[in-house]
Amino acid sequence: MIYxxxxxxxxxxxxxxxxxxxxxxxxxxxxxxxxxxMRFSEGVGLAxxxxxxxxxxxxxxxxxxxxxxxxxxxxxxxxxxxxxxxNPKISxxxxxxxxxxxxCLSIPDLREDVDRPELLRIQYYxxxxxxxxxxxxxxxxxxxxxEYDHLEGVMFVDKINPLRKRLISGRxxxxxxxxxxxxxxxxxxxx
Numbered sequence: 001m002i003y004x005x006x007x008x009x010x011x012x013x014x015x016x017x018x019x020x021x022x023x024x025x026x027x028x029x030x031x032x033x034x035x036x037x038m039r040f041s042e043g044v045g046l047a048x049x050x051x052x053x054x055x056x057x058x059x060x061x062x063x064x065x066x067x068x069x070x071x072x073x074x075x076x077x078x079x080x081x082x083x084x085x086x087n088p089k090i091s092x093x094x095x096x097x098x099x100x101x102x103x104c105l106s107i108p109d110l111r112e113d114v115d116r117p118e119l120l121r122i123q124y125y126x127x128x129x130x131x132x133x134x135x136x137x138x139x140x141x142x143x144x145x146x147e148y149d150h151l152e153g154v155m156f157v158d159k160i161n162p163l164r165k166r167l168i169s170g171r172x173x174x175x176x177x178x179x180x181x182x183x184x185x186x187x188x189x190x191x
Contacts, residue, residue: 002033002040003037004184004185004186004187005051005106005181006051006052007188008172008176009176010172010188011189013049013150015049016153017053017057017151018054020057022125024055030048031084031170034058035059037184038061038105041182044060045092045146045147046058046147050106050150058081058085058147059084060081062078063078078140083148084126085126086126086129087124088123089122090120090121091121091123093117094119096117096118097118099115100114100142102142104156104164106150107156107181109181112168113160114159114160119135119137119141119150120137120145121135122135122144136189145188
């Protein structure tokens with residue numbers, strides 16, 4: 001099932017998501033549907049709040065491409081980077097902060113430079129509810145941080161220069177009203 005993507009301005013994107021347990025109804029199907037929605041929408045990451053669910057779950061899949069989120073070329077080999085993250089907790093961010101031009105399915109047709117640390121350590125459960133404690137770097141760390149932010153009610157535009165955010169405020173308002181062209185279905189606030 002392909003879900004519509006909730007866009008900038010919808011309240012679910014601004015709330016801190018809640019933890020779930022292994023008995024969450026239809027969890028396996030939900031994860032598969034999230035992968036399908038993400039692929040259809042041409043993203044490499046999708047968080048549950050982006051499909052209207054305020055739960056601590058996101059999926060990433062950068063396999064089959066030498067591309068990072070939103071299709072930007074990268075030298076990193078991402079061919080094995082397909083994972084579901086349930087109840088994730090970033091325990092440490094460190095390393096050099098680097099700037100990268102990010103996009104988001106919930107903020108279609110808009111990209112901005114975002115600074116993020118290059119390394120992270122994260123604890124999470126996979127789709128079988130097996131616990132993991134792992135370290136990621138580079139584009140993998142960036143994708144995880146971007147999706148993790150969605151679980152915290154944070155969007156990438158919250159991390160850009162305040163002056164730049166004021167300059168794009170008209171575009172953000174248009175997106176919140178659904179005045180944007182996408183090849184995927186979107187949900188706007190109040191609809």
